Amino acid sequence: MKIRNLLGAYAVKRDIVFSTRVCENIEKGKYPGAYIFLPKKGIETKRPVTGLDFASLYPSLIMTYNLSPEKFILNSKDADITRKNGNTLHEISFPFNKRDIHAWCVRHDNQLEKKGLYPIVLKDLFNKRVELKTRLASLGKKKEQLGKVISSAKERGKRIPESLNLEYSSIYFDHDYLDSKQRALKVYMNTFYGKQKTQNLQSFFANWLEELLQQENSALILSQNS
Incomplete structure (x- = not known):
């Protein structure tokens, strides 16, 4: 709700109006992805592990590729028309519910009016x-x-x-x-x-991962002793 209110305040300044009605019949499914855990210091001393952290990675991607609902194009015909009008498009494709989803978003090309x-x-x-x-x-x-x-x-x-x-x-x-x-x-x-x-899922997956590693280590020890 707070994000919606914040977006609404900015939208008014740009003469944009959007509905606050909750959408119904939303298709549910799983997206490909991963959860990144913070490394545990001292867990591996023989082979030190380093981490590469990107500052504000996902917000930076949203800003870079102009990912915003009003900038999305959901069919190839409209994408071709938009491209012919001199706009640069970024193509998006990912698997969802056993099919490939295709969409495009209009790049801002560092122009404020296109953001x-x-x-x-x-x-x-x-x-x-x-x-x-x-x-x-x-x-x-x-x-x-x-x-x-x-x-x-x-x-x-x-x-x-x-x-x-x-x-x-x-x-x-x-x-x-x-x-x-x-x-x-x-x-x-x-x-x-x-x-x-x-964040609520972190402890669940951390415990699951720890149990999995313990099982693999036990199996490795058994195979070495046999």
Whole structure:
């Protein structure tokens, strides 16, 4: 609901109106994909594992390929007409319910007037988060420096000036406040592609994967001993 309200606020500015009625008879099925788990440190010492993390991967893909409902084309005839009108299209194809789904989306070619509603909202949220994280980095350094000064004074048994305590408390509060805001923006961005809904499945799959690995290791030990 919050995402819908946010999109609605941006849509009005672009003279776009959309229905809030819940669609019925939606075809259900499974999509190909994977869930990425964070690595457990120390689980493998002989062959260290490194992770490659893309910053805001899925929101970045939505912004790059202009993935927005009003920019989608669902049949080849309309795609040909749109292409002949000078638009660049990105073709999408994936298996769903034992058949291949084909669609196209209009690329924005870095032109603001061609950008869809989703990419515009995400770009705005992304820029706001970058700005907050820049301010966080600066406050973080100040907080760390003051923390070291206060800790050093305590270790030497010296009296800590009230002004220093007040300054540290103020910086700590501002840092915590900005961090909460940037985390809220991250949740907004992630909710665009449903990440928050998949978090509930993490513990289930983690336990299942651990049991599977234990079974494979047991089978390997038995085969070596036989």
